Amino acid sequence: MIPRYSRPEMAAIWTPQTRFRIWFEIEAHAADAMAELGTIPKEAAAKIWKKGKNAKFDLARIEEIEREVKHDVVAFTAHLAEIVGPEARFVHQGLTSSDVLDTCFNVQLVRAADILIADVDKLNAALERRAREHKFTPTIGRSHGIHAEPTTFGLKLAYAYAEFARTKARLEAARREVSTAAISGAVGTFAHVDPRVEAHVAKQMGLSVEPISTQIIPRDRHAMYFATLGVVAASIERLATEIRNLQRSEILEAEEYFSPGQKGSSAMPHKRNPVLSENLVGLARVVRAYVTPALEDVTLWHERDISHSAVERVIGPDATVALDFALDRLAGIIDKLIVYPQTMRNNIDRLGGLIHSQRVLLALTQKGVEREDAYAMVQRNAMRAWRGEGDFLALLKADADVRKYLSEKELAANFKLDFHFTQVDTIFRRVFGKA
Numbered sequence: 001m002i003p004r005y006s007r008p009e010m011a012a013i014w015t016p017q018t019r020f021r022i023w024f025e026i027e028a029h030a031a032d033a034m035a036e037l038g039t040i041p042k043e044a045a046a047k048i049w050k051k052g053k054n055a056k057f058d059l060a061r062i063e064e065i066e067r068e069v070k071h072d073v074v075a076f077t078a079h080l081a082e083i084v085g086p087e088a089r090f091v092h093q094g095l096t097s098s099d100v101l102d103t104c105f106n107v108q109l110v111r112a113a114d115i116l117i118a119d120v121d122k123l124n125a126a127l128e129r130r131a132r133e134h135k136f137t138p139t140i141g142r143s144h145g146i147h148a149e150p151t152t153f154g155l156k157l158a159y160a161y162a163e164f165a166r167t168k169a170r171l172e173a174a175r176r177e178v179s180t181a182a183i184s185g186a187v188g189t190f191a192h193v194d195p196r197v198e199a200h201v202a203k204q205m206g207l208s209v210e211p212i213s214t215q216i217i218p219r220d221r222h223a224m225y226f227a228t229l230g231v232v233a234a235s236i237e238r239l240a241t242e243i244r245n246l247q248r249s250e251i252l253e254a255e256e257y258f259s260p261g262q263k264g265s266s267a268m269p270h271k272r273n274p275v276l277s278e279n280l281v282g283l284a285r286v287v288r289a290y291v292t293p294a295l296e297d298v299t300l301w302h303e304r305d306i307s308h309s310a311v312e313r314v315i316g317p318d319a320t321v322a323l324d325f326a327l328d329r330l331a332g333i334i335d336k337l338i339v340y341p342q343t344m345r346n347n348i349d350r351l352g353g354l355i356h357s358q359r360v361l362l363a364l365t366q367k368g369v370e371r372e373d374a375y376a377m378v379q380r381n382a383m384r385a386w387r388g389e390g391d392f393l394a395l396l397k398a399d400a401d402v403r404k405y406l407s408e409k410e411l412a413a414n415f416k417l418d419f420h421f422t423q424v425d426t427i428f429r430r431v432f433g434k435a
Helices: 008-013 016-037 042-052 059-069 072-084 086-090 097-133 153-177 195-204 220-246 275-289 291-296 307-336 341-349 354-366 371-386 392-398 408-413 417-421 424-432
Strands: 138-143 146-152
Touching (some): 008 097, 042 072, 042 086, 097 307, 220 291, 291 307
C-alpha cells in the first residue's frame, strides 16, 4: 500500500526486516525444541539465538543471494549462516520453506487483526459518544431516498455502532481462524521433524497447531480472513455513504469537519466536499477486491504449489494497511462530524406533515374503518399535499369522510413528533447495554 494510506504500526508488520525477524524466531524456536529432543546439540541452539537475536538482517545481502539461488528462504538461511557461523547447519532441520513462510504469514495476519480490532474499538467509542449526544435529535428517516417517518440522529449512529460491534466479533473469529502454525516438513508428514517441534514453535509464536497440513496451511482459513476484511470494508462504505448523502447541499444535515485553511476546490472557493468519506468508499472497494483472489487461493495442486504466493504478498499488506487507515479515518470523521439539528428539523417539516400519514391510517382503522378504505382516504389527501395543494392536516380536517371518524383534536394528536421516539431508550439499552 502506498504511504498516503499507510499508518506506521500496521505498515511495520509487513516490512522485510519484520518478516525476516519472524522467520528467524520460527527457526530458532524450532532449534530449541530439537535441542530438547536431542536432535541437535543444545550448544548449537544457544548459539543460533545468541548470534541472531539482536541481529539486523542485511536486506541487500539477502537479495543478492536470492538473485543467484532464486529462492527466498534459501537466501535467508544462507545469510543467517553468515551471522551465526558453523552452528547454522542445524537451522531448518527437517523443515520445508512453507513451514516458515506460512507460519510467518499467520503471525503477521494475527498481529494485523489485533490492530484492526483496536481500530474498531476506537471507532465505536466515537460512535457511542456521538449517538448519546444526539440520542433525541429528531431527523427524518428515508426509504428509497424519500422521506419516510421520523427517527433520531442518535439512532442512526447507534445502528452503525451495532454493525461495528458485529465487525469486531467477526475480526476476532478471523484472527482465530488464521492463528495456526505448521512445522510438519515436506508434504506435511512429519517424517523429518517431530510434531513436538511444531507444538513448541506454535506456543512460542502465540499460535495453535494446525491439525493437518499438506506442507502448507490450508488456504480456506485465509479466504475466511480476507472475506471478513471485505465485510468490514462494506460496513465502512455504508456509513461513509450515509455521511456523503447527509452532506449534500439539498440535505446538509451533517458534514465532515472543515479545518481552517482547508480548500474544497481549486476553482470554486465556496466548496466544502465530503472528501474523507469519498476516500473511504474508494479504499473499501480496494479491500473488497482482494476477497476474490483469496478465495481462488484455496484451490492448489495436490499437497502444494505456489500460485497463492504472489497473491498473498500483495493482498496481505495492502488489505490490512488500507483497512487500518480507513477505520482510523472513519473514527476521526465521526469524532469531529458537524451536525445541524435545526436543518434536520427543517427537513422533517418540508413535506407539511406527510410523514405522519401512517398514524392517521392506523387511527382510522382503530375507529372501525377497513384498512383499504382508510388507506384511500389518507392517500388522496397526502397526494394533494404532495402536489402543494394545501397542508396535510388541514386537508384531512376538511375531508368529510375522515371527519366521520376522527375529530380535529384526534387528528392533531396524530401529528406529534415525540410519539416516534418513545422506544429510543429501549433500543439504546439493546445496543449499548444501558439507555
